[in-house]
Amino acid sequence: MKTFHRALTLIAVIAYIVGASSCSRNTAETDNDAVGIDTGKFASSASDLIDSLFDDDEYAESQKRVLRAALHHDGKIPYASYSAAWESYRQCLVDKGYTKPPQNLTNGIYFAPAYFSSEGLTEAQSRKLGEDIDECRISQVYAVDLVYRAQLGNPEFYGDPEVALVDCLHRKNLVPQNYTMNQYRKEYDSYMNDTSGGMPEDWFSFDFNDSAVLSCLAANKSPLIQPRLEIWKPLG
Numbered sequence: 001m002k003t004f005h006r007a008l009t010l011i012a013v014i015a016y017i018v019g020a021s022s023c024s025r026n027t028a029e030t031d032n033d034a035v036g037i038d039t040g041k042f043a044s045s046a047s048d049l050i051d052s053l054f055d056d057d058e059y060a061e062s063q064k065r066v067l068r069a070a071l072h073h074d075g076k077i078p079y080a081s082y083s084a085a086w087e088s089y090r091q092c093l094v095d096k097g098y099t100k101p102p103q104n105l106t107n108g109i110y111f112a113p114a115y116f117s118s119e120g121l122t123e124a125q126s127r128k129l130g131e132d133i134d135e136c137r138i139s140q141v142y143a144v145d146l147v148y149r150a151q152l153g154n155p156e157f158y159g160d161p162e163v164a165l166v167d168c169l170h171r172k173n174l175v176p177q178n179y180t181m182n183q184y185r186k187e188y189d190s191y192m193n194d195t196s197g198g199m200p201e202d203w204f205s206f207d208f209n210d211s212a213v214l215s216c217l218a219a220n221k222s223p224l225i226q227p228r229l230e231i232w233k234p235l236g
Contacts, residue, residue, distance in 0.1 A: 043157040046075025046147065053143045060139045062088060067143060077148045079108065085144040086110045092136035093234075098129070102230040107211055109152065109218035110145070111225055116232040129234055153219025161220045162188075168216035174206050191224075200224045 043049035050067050053059065066081045086103075094100050104111045118126050150157060154164035155171075166184050169175045183205070191203035201208035204224075208214065217225050 038160045039163055040159045041157040042159045043150075045157075046151060047071060049147060049150065049157065050075060053146075056143070058138045059143050060088075063140065063143045067147065070147065075147070076151055077144060082110075082144055082148040085141040089136050089141040092140050093132065096132045096136070098132070098234040099232070099236050101232045101234075104229050106218035106225055106228065107215045109149065109215065111218055111221065111229060115226070115229055116234055119233075120235060125235075149219045149221070153216050161222070165216055165220040165222055168220060169206055169213070172212050172216065174210060174213050174216065176205070179205060199227060 043052065050071055053067060054064060063085060066077060066085065069081070070077045090101050090103075101116075116129070121129065153168045154161075156164070156167055158164040158167060162184065163181060166175075166179070166181050169179070170177070187204050191198075191200055194203065199208075206213050208224075214225075216222075
């Protein structure tokens with residue numbers, strides 16, 4: 001197993017999931033049927049998604065203001081509002097006594113909370129940290145982040161982030177038209193089972209040096225971004 005896979009024993013992973021042309025979509029659907037891929041959706045439109053978020057009292061008013069404004073702009077959230085929400089999340093953790101988490105930006109897309117070092121933390125401290133991360137994430141950025149990433153990388157609102165990723169790659173013509181979920185899964189399994197310490201770009205059919213590919217990966221919170229992330233040391 002790769003070095004960074006082994007390192008996960010020292011890293012607590014906090015992950016959350018949100019989540020072409022007609023020809024590419026039809027190809028993917030045929031493959032999905034063959035391998036039992038879930039193509040269920042968590043919303044029918046951006047407005048539907050936003051409307052579903054207003055009833056949650058855990059979201060701070062600052063998030064709801066951004067969502068209300070988005071309803072008047074075809075469900076689109078501007079980057080400035082998205083970035084400000086993430087800064088509020090980071091400051092929330094600082095206010096709770098932690099160091100400021102790294103931004104971990106990929107093509108302007110935040111990938112956090114993602115990986116933090118648990119070295120030096122007691123079990124009680126790790127548990128409290130997880131609770132604080134959840135509280136800050138949900139109150140300050142979760143809803144805004146969900147809508148923003150969907151508009152960039154998952155406009156079909158697929159519940160399975162891998163389905164959303166492959167769809168994003170097809171829509172932006174970053175993979176051949178006959179590239180399927182089944183092929184992606186095979187490449188992913190080969191990469192995960194590699195023991196040579198190779199990087200993701202050694203195993204996949206798409207170009208990790210292409211900024212559009214990185215945007216699809218980041219928008220759909222792909223674990224393939226992991227080697228590019230800075231690990232957060234919450235106590236310094």
